[in-house]
Amino acid sequence: MAKSTGKKSVGTKKSTATKLGPAKRPTGKVAKPKEKPARSEKVVEPKVSQAELDSVRKPVEAAKGGLKSAQAEAKAMADRARAIVAQARDAYRTALAPYREACRKAGVECEYEGGRSVNVSETVSFLVEKTDKGVCVTVKGRPKTEEMIPLAALKESINKAAYSYTDKHLGPKERVGNKGGSLSNRLRAVLA
16 A cells, blocks of 8 residues: 555545455355245135126126127218218219309309319429430420429529429419429439
């Protein structure tokens, strides 16, 4: 052990191992764990006879059968209700379509809702083809919308290029929806 200078160092503890000495082992007999005596192989008579148990089981099985039939009947009723609602919804849409069309032609706002929402735009598909100079994009069925997007613009930002194309040829995002997102996904697939 090193010689102490008389000052205690902060945060250290003195070792107690030298003062106590080696650990002492217990002497004497060690008790073995007690073993449980083996159970005797006695046949335990049931407190309820089999006949009594069967008589109580019969109502449970009958109730279980009744529950299954009630669940099946409820499911069938729910299916019929859904079919009735679907049929009424189709009839409503069929009656509403000509009225909406008449309101649109008259320039009057239609007060009924249902069917396709007014804000749903038409579905468009993009034809995308990679070339040496860039990517040629066209709205399917509209040859006048063909435009070459340079690779430099695509390297800068695919999303900006896609949204500028859709804004120019289809209209603003607020009116046509997320067509630019669809086009940007197609552009990424072609450039990969």
